[in-house]
Amino acid sequence: MTMRPIRTRLIKAAAACGIAVAALAFAAPAASASTGHGWLRLAHLSPNTPAVDVYLYSFGNPDARIVLKHVAYGTVSPYEQVASGEYTVAMRGAGAPASSKPVLSTTVDVASGDAYTVAGMGPESGLRLQILRDKLVTPPGRALVRVIQASLNQQQVTVTAAGKVLASKLAFSKVTSYHSVAPGAWTVHAAGESETTNVSVNLAAGSIYTLVVLDDPSHLTIDPLEDAAGSRVAPSGAPTTGFGGTAPRPGAPVLPWLVTGAAGLLLAAGGAARLLRKPRRAAAHAR
Amino acid sequence: MLATTLRLWLRRRSGRERRVAAVAVTVVVLAAAALIVLLLARHPAAPAAAPSRSGRAAQRGGSPPNPASQAALAAAAAARRQAAAWVASQVSRSSITACDPVMCSALQAQGVPAASLLVLGPSATDPLGSAVVVSTAAIRSQFGARLSSVYAPTVLAAFGTGTARVEVRVTAPDGSVAYLSSLSSDLRARIAGGTHLLGNSNIGATGPVRQQLAAGQVDARLLSNLVTLAGLERVQIVSFYDGGPGSSAGVPLRAVELASPPLRPGARGGQLGYLNSVLAFVRAQRAPFLASSATLQRISPRQVVVRIEFAAPSPLGLLGNDGAAR
Numbered sequence: 001m002t003m004r005p006i007r008t009r010l011i012k013a014a015a016a017c018g019i020a021v022a023a024l025a026f027a028a029p030a031a032s033a034s035t036g037h038g039w040l041r042l043a044h045l046s047p048n049t050p051a052v053d054v055y056l057y058s059f060g061n062p063d064a065r066i067v068l069k070h071v072a073y074g075t076v077s078p079y080e081q082v083a084s085g086e087y088t089v090a091m092r093g094a095g096a097p098a099s100s101k102p103v104l105s106t107t108v109d110v111a112s113g114d115a116y117t118v119a120g121m122g123p124e125s126g127l128r129l130q131i132l133r134d135k136l137v138t139p140p141g142r143a144l145v146r147v148i149q150a151s152l153n154q155q156q157v158t159v160t161a162a163g164k165v166l167a168s169k170l171a172f173s174k175v176t177s178y179h180s181v182a183p184g185a186w187t188v189h190a191a192g193e194s195e196t197t198n199v200s201v202n203l204a205a206g207s208i209y210t211l212v213v214l215d216d217p218s219h220l221t222i223d224p225l226e227d228a229a230g231s232r233v234a235p236s237g238a239p240t241t242g243f244g245g246t247a248p249r250p251g252a253p254v255l256p257w258l259v260t261g262a263a264g265l266l267l268a269a270g271g272a273a274r275l276l277r278k279p280r281r282a283a284a285h286a287r
Numbered sequence: 288m289l290a291t292t293l294r295l296w297l298r299r300r301s302g303r304e305r306r307v308a309a310v311a312v313t314v315v316v317l318a319a320a321a322l323i324v325l326l327l328a329r330h331p332a333a334p335a336a337a338p339s340r341s342g343r344a345a346q347r348g349g350s351p352p353n354p355a356s357q358a359a360l361a362a363a364a365a366a367r368r369q370a371a372a373w374v375a376s377q378v379s380r381s382s383i384t385a386c387d388p389v390m391c392s393a394l395q396a397q398g399v400p401a402a403s404l405l406v407l408g409p410s411a412t413d414p415l416g417s418a419v420v421v422s423t424a425a426i427r428s429q430f431g432a433r434l435s436s437v438y439a440p441t442v443l444a445a446f447g448t449g450t451a452r453v454e455v456r457v458t459a460p461d462g463s464v465a466y467l468s469s470l471s472s473d474l475r476a477r478i479a480g481g482t483h484l485l486g487n488s489n490i491g492a493t494g495p496v497r498q499q500l501a502a503g504q505v506d507a508r509l510l511s512n513l514v515t516l517a518g519l520e521r522v523q524i525v526s527f528y529d530g531g532p533g534s535s536a537g538v539p540l541r542a543v544e545l546a547s548p549p550l551r552p553g554a555r556g557g558q559l560g561y562l563n564s565v566l567a568f569v570r571a572q573r574a575p576f577l578a579s580s581a582t583l584q585r586i587s588p589r590q591v592v593v594r595i596e597f598a599a600p601s602p603l604g605l606l607g608n609d610g611a612a613r
Contacts, residue, residue, distance in 0.1 A: 057518030059483035059510075065518050086480050086606065088515045101571040104515055107507075109476075109607045 036084035036112035039134075042068050043076040043117050045150035045173075047215045049124040051094035055102050059086040070094040074214050076117075076225055084112040089129050091120075105129040115227070117210075121173040123152060135178055135208055136228045143203040144178040148212045154192025154220055157213050161188045161201075166211070178208070188222055195220040359451060363424070366447025370421060371397040373444050374455055377531070377541075378419055379579065379598035385417035385458065387425040394421070414438050414458055419600060422454040437463055441470065443599050445533030455531070457600045469603045474537050476606035478503035480510045489517035491548055492524045499527050499540060506539040507605040508576050508597045513543070516568060520561070521548040525592055531599065542596040544586070558591070565593050575602050 042054050051072040058064035061083070068077055071094075086109045090102035106129040108116055115134040122128050138144050147159045147167040159167040166188070167176045183205040190197050190213050199222040203209060208227040213220065367390060374384055375397035385405040386394060394404060405417045407426060414420040414430070420439050427434060439456035440463035446453045459466030481500035484490055490513065492500065499505055505527055516522050522545060529542035545565060547558035556563070562583055569581040579598040585591050 055515075055518070057515050058487075059480055059514050060486040062487055062489040062517050086483055086514075088511045088518075090515055101568040102515065102519075104511055104572050104576040107511055107606050109479075 037081050038084050038110035038112060039079040039115040040066070040082050040087075040108070040110060041077045041079045041115075041117050042071055043119040043148075043212070044071045044073050045148060045212065045214070046120045046122055046124060046127050047073055047150065047152040049073065049120065049127050052091045052120070053094050053096070054118070055090045055092070056082070056087040056108075057090065058083070059088075061085075071120075074212075074223070076212070076223075079115060082110055084110050086110075089118055091129070106131060119148065119175075121150070130173075130175070132175060134210075134227050138206050138208060139180050141183070141205050142180045143183045143205060144208040145181055145203065146178045146210050147176045148210060149174050151192060151213050151215045151220055153215045154195055154213075157190050157192045157220075159188060159190045159211060159213065159222075161186045170213075183207075188224070190220060190222050192220055197221055199224060359449075362447055362449075363451040366451045366453040367393050367423065369446040370444070370453040370455060371399075373446070373531070374419070374421065375399050377444070377529070377599045378455070379600075382418035382598070382600070383416065385414035385420040387421075387423055387429075389425070390421050390423050390453070415460060417458045419443065420456050420458050422456055424450045424452075435463075439463075440467055441535040441538060442531075443534055443538060444531030454533070455599075470537050472607070473507065473601075473603040473605075474503045476503075476604075477505060477507060477510065477539065480507070480514075480606050481505055484510060484514060484517075487514070487517050489521050490524065491521065496524045496527060504530070504540050505543075506541045506597055506601045508578075508601070509539075509541065509543055509595070511576055511605065512569060512572065512578070512595070516565065519568070520564070522565075523548040525586075529596060539601050541599060541601060542594065544584075544592040544594055546590060546592050562591060562593050569593070569595050575605065 040056070044052065051070050054068040054071055056066040064083060066080060066082060066087075071077065086107060088104055089106045089108060090104045092100055092102045106118070108118060108131050110116065115136055117132040117134055119130050119132055120127060121130050132148075135144055145161075145166060147170060149157050149167065149170040149172055151157060152172055155172050156169040157167065158165065158169055161181070164179070164181065166179055170176060181203060183203050186201050186203055188199050188201055188211060190199075190211075197220045199211075201209065201211070201224045210225040210227055212223045212225060214223055215221075371390070371393040374394055378384060380400070380403055383403060383405050384394065384399065385407050387407055391404045391406045395401060405414070407414060407420075407429070409429070411429070414426075414434075415438065420426065420434070422434060422439070430438065435456070437459075439458050441457050443455045443457055445455070457466070478501070481503055485492070485497055485500055509527070513522055513524070525544040525546050527540040527543050530538060530540045545562075547561045550558060550561060566581055566583065569578050572578070578595045580594070580596040582594050583591055584594050
């Protein structure tokens with residue numbers, strides 16, 4: 001066997017590899033769309049309810065169970081990518097014995113490409129999980145803001161920013177719809193019956209925020225959550241403690257990774273071919 | 288006026304003619320009087336007020352009872368009893384049931400508390416404020432076609448026929464168009480949910496059960512319980528039931544029988560242990576996912592099942608994201 005056929009084979013293999021990877025790269029979005037994924041996160045916004053473990057059970061797949069452990073008041077989990085479809089949402093007290101049964105709270109139908117917040121709302125005696133449909137796209141050059149009122153100490157809260165009323169006398173456990181606002185540095189002011197608070201938020205164009213009004217042990221507070229930054233990017237964030245902002249980035253393109261991988265493979269193949277050619281040259285010089 | 292006319296006519300006649308005419312008039316008057324007396328003797332006077340067809344039949348004083356009317360009355364009473372028993376056992380005690388005074392008495396006799404009843408007197412203009420309305424002949428005559436076209440378009444259960452028919456209907460607080468639209472959305476969500484559940488490898492189901500799941504005939508509360516149970520252990524569905532006799536299309540089945548699936552040899556507690564675990568799960572739930580009844584039943588010498596039943600009417604919009612805040 002001569003060196004030339006080997007080199008030719010390597011070049012052919014590298015080319016085939018590159019073509020395959022490129023084909024994969026182009027096929028990936030379609031495949032992703034056909035399997036269908038959405039994003040879910042959990043928010044514990046019931047001030048007097050102890051921490052809970054939350055379970056999501058898929059209608060069609062018993063192995064697709066999602067468990068969020070020890071979710072405490074004020075916690076907003078990062079988004080989890082889940083297969084689209086219907087789920088039941090059940091809860092147990094955090095650290096409850098294994099023999100205790102999860103208690104069904106609601107169901108959520110995850111549509112492909114959509115994001116949802118499953119929010120534990122209301123007082124402990126009337127705790128309910130509410131499904132909030134999260135937006136991922138803003139009008140061009142604008143930001144979107146909504147308010148969740150999760151303060152039990154202040155039954156009604158009015159939230160304003162730069163003279164614009166984002167929520168007027170919003171009752172406990174209620175949620176506003178999204179407001180389209182101009183991007184910029186905003187000072188958000190929340191006023192309850194007996195307490196007020198301010199927070200500075202930098203609203204970027206194309207980003208989406210949820211302002212959660214909470215009871216800090218001693219005073220009213222606002223936690224600004226960045227649901228998505230830019231068009232269809234990273235719902236993330238936790239207002240106080242818990243899961244932190246390590247959310248995956250929904251809709252993040254796969255193509256750049258595949259192209260980078262293909263380039264790496266081509267370089268490796270080229271390098272191998274070069275290494276194989278060197279001994280042949282050395283042999284020619286020896287002759 | 289008649290006498291004046293007669294007097295003038297007689298003045299124009301001769302003496303003989305007058306006598307003949309007087310005799311003829313007397314004969315006619317006497318004949319008419321005899322006819323009236325005869326008719327009155329054969330047909331006694333009708334009562335001053337006739338409240339209903341059955342009431343009129345009952346007030347034929349002294350005459351022997353008509354067998355057909357008696358049968359109709361018995362049929363109405365039987366349908367009323369059946370409907371009352373069904374409502375008492377199937378309709379949630381937290382739901383308000385609207386009924387006419389007679390039907391409400393029958394419901395109370397079956398143990399439905401007065402606080403759960405809305406008595407529709409003759410002046411009531413609609414059954415709104417109730418969750419279900421029991422449609423009797425009196426209620427149908429009171430509300431007419433608007434009962435089914437506006438206030439309560441779907442039938443949960445029906446008993447008897449003709450004027451004796453008693454229907455238990457779901458009240459539509461926002462009108463029949465809105466209710467039927469919600470029912471239609473709910474049916475679509477139940478079809479999707481049932482179809483997904485059929486793909487769940489932890490669900491065991493036979494042919495008819497599979498058809499009912501795929502057709503969206505199963506109550507959303509049942510589906511949610513079954514999905515969550517299947518996330519914990521295998522579930523063997525024997526049958527779905529309790530749609531209500533004569534119910535409208537789209538009204539879901541609210542009860543299920545579950546058997547123990549084949550267990551690993553030496554599984555702790557055996558089949559009874561498994562079934563008790565299912566009972567514990569079902570009884571731990573909260574409204575609206577809490578069953579009205581969950582019991583162990585022996586259906587054959589060798590088989591025990593868990594029977595889980597949910598109260599009527601089925602809430603709409605539990606599946607899908609109809610209630611999601613945007």
